[in-house]
Amino acid sequence: MRPLAGRVLIAAAVLVLTGCGSSDSSGSSAAKLSVESAYMPQPVTDSMAAGYLVIKNTGGTADELTSVTSDLAQDVTVHETTGQSMREAAALKVPAGGELVLASGGNHLMFENLKRKPKEGETVSLRLNFTTSKAVTVEMPVKSATYQPTSGH
Amino acid sequence: MRTNTKTTTKRTTRTKAYAAGALLVATVLTLSACGTGDDSTTSVAEVSDTGPRKAATVLDRPFTKPDLVLTDTQGKSYDLREETKGKPTLIYFGYTNCPDICPLTMNNIAVAKKEVSKKLSQSELANLRLVFVTTDPERDTPAELGKWLKGIDPEIVGLTGDFDEIQAGARALGISIAPPTKDANGKTISEHGTQVIAFSPKTDGGYVLYGEAATVQDYEKDLPKLLKGQNP
Numbered sequence: 530m531r532p533l534a535g536r537v538l539i540a541a542a543v544l545v546l547t548g549c550g551s552s553d554s555s556g557s558s559a560a561k562l563s564v565e566s567a568y569m570p571q572p573v574t575d576s577m578a579a580g581y582l583v584i585k586n587t588g589g590t591a592d593e594l595t596s597v598t599s600d601l602a603q604d605v606t607v608h609e610t611t612g613q614s615m616r617e618a619a620a621l622k623v624p625a626g627g628e629l630v631l632a633s634g635g636n637h638l639m640f641e642n643l644k645r646k647p648k649e650g651e652t653v654s655l656r657l658n659f660t661t662s663k664a665v666t667v668e669m670p671v672k673s674a675t676y677q678p679t680s681g682h
Numbered sequence: 683m684r685t686n687t688k689t690t691t692k693r694t695t696r697t698k699a700y701a702a703g704a705l706l707v708a709t710v711l712t713l714s715a716c717g718t719g720d721d722s723t724t725s726v727a728e729v730s731d732t733g734p735r736k737a738a739t740v741l742d743r744p745f746t747k748p749d750l751v752l753t754d755t756q757g758k759s760y761d762l763r764e765e766t767k768g769k770p771t772l773i774y775f776g777y778t779n780c781p782d783i784c785p786l787t788m789n790n791i792a793v794a795k796k797e798v799s800k801k802l803s804q805s806e807l808a809n810l811r812l813v814f815v816t817t818d819p820e821r822d823t824p825a826e827l828g829k830w831l832k833g834i835d836p837e838i839v840g841l842t843g844d845f846d847e848i849q850a851g852a853r854a855l856g857i858s859i860a861p862p863t864k865d866a867n868g869k870t871i872s873e874h875g876t877q878v879i880a881f882s883p884k885t886d887g888g889y890v891l892y893g894e895a896a897t898v899q900d901y902e903k904d905l906p907k908l909l910k911g912q913n914p
Contacts (some may be wrong), residue, residue, distance in 0.1 A: 540717075573778075574832055579782045610782070617869070637781065674793075675897075
């Protein structure tokens with residue numbers, strides 16, 4: 530019994546380590562940003578659309594998403610969902626060694642008064658502006674109205 | 683495990699064996715729960731089918747259909763109870779100036795309906811009523827609602843009217859909605875409901891809830907049952 534228990538304990542410990550370990554970058558290197566999983570569900574009308582993306586920061590300093598511009602609309606704002614309502618957010622933090630997630634049901638980009646109604650298969654150009662980092666340009670693909678990203682691990 | 687001494691009775695032996703067995707099983711379960719699927723005998727499909735994530739919540743005590751008389755997208759009076767009596771009905775409270783959850787929810791249901799219509803006969807789907815009630819009646823006029831719903835599924839019934847009446851109707855279904863307010867820039871901030879409620883054609887009771895995470899596939903799977911008033 531005892532040797533078996535010992536082996537199991539080791540196995541469990543290994544699993545915990547591999548499962549939950551997250552390597553945090555430390556130090557005071559500058560923010561290093563990249564954007565992934567960007568998409569826009571095909572909007573219902575040309576009056577508004579939502580956009581989602583994940584901004585990763587592999588650097589050692591936090592940054593903030595301050596504004597967004599796009600070829601699709603004059604008016605692009607970052608909205609945060611609080612409970613059942615959505616309101617315009619001030620700058621959103623991209624933590625050091627972390628990410629800022631704009632996802633359905635949470636924070637999202639809101640495009641208003643669209644210049645055209647984007648269709649599935651097209652792309653929308655975005656420019657994300659940050660407090661310290663250089664602006665990041667994103668080509669956001671337009672997906673179906675019911676598209677839901679599979680949460681990859 | 684140690685072998686029994688001669689004095690140990692048969693009964694104790696068995697108990698010990700059981701205990702050891704149970705311990706082993708428990709350990710294995712714990713391991714597979716947090717392990718990364720190295721257990722080749724368990725199929726992935728099985729796990730996701732019996733997993734904790736189920737879109738539908740069947741209520742022990744169904745909601746009574748609210749007594750709402752509102753205005754449809756044609757500008758005509760629409761008596762919810764009368765119009766949907768004996769018909770499978772799905773109701774959602776939202777607003778058209780909502781970029782995120784409201785269009786996703788209505789599109790999920792509309793696409794699911796379209797998928798189901800490929801498998802069922804027209805007559806089986808004919809009674810289905812999809813109802814969208816605005817939580818922002820000031821901006822969502824019948825015309826605005828009509829324009830928006832046309833982009834999703836023109837068969838969806840869009841209702842607008844007096845906010846207080848809509849709020850009371852939502853409250854009767856356990857959905858709380860605050861009246862729209864203006865932010866510092868004068869932009870209107872509205873609230874949408876958090877769930878879709880399905881009403882049975884047999885009892886007219888609101889007996890199944892769907893949260894925001896419900897997908898096209900969830901609705902597609904459940905609609906044939908909802909059409910008959912069965913539990914999904």
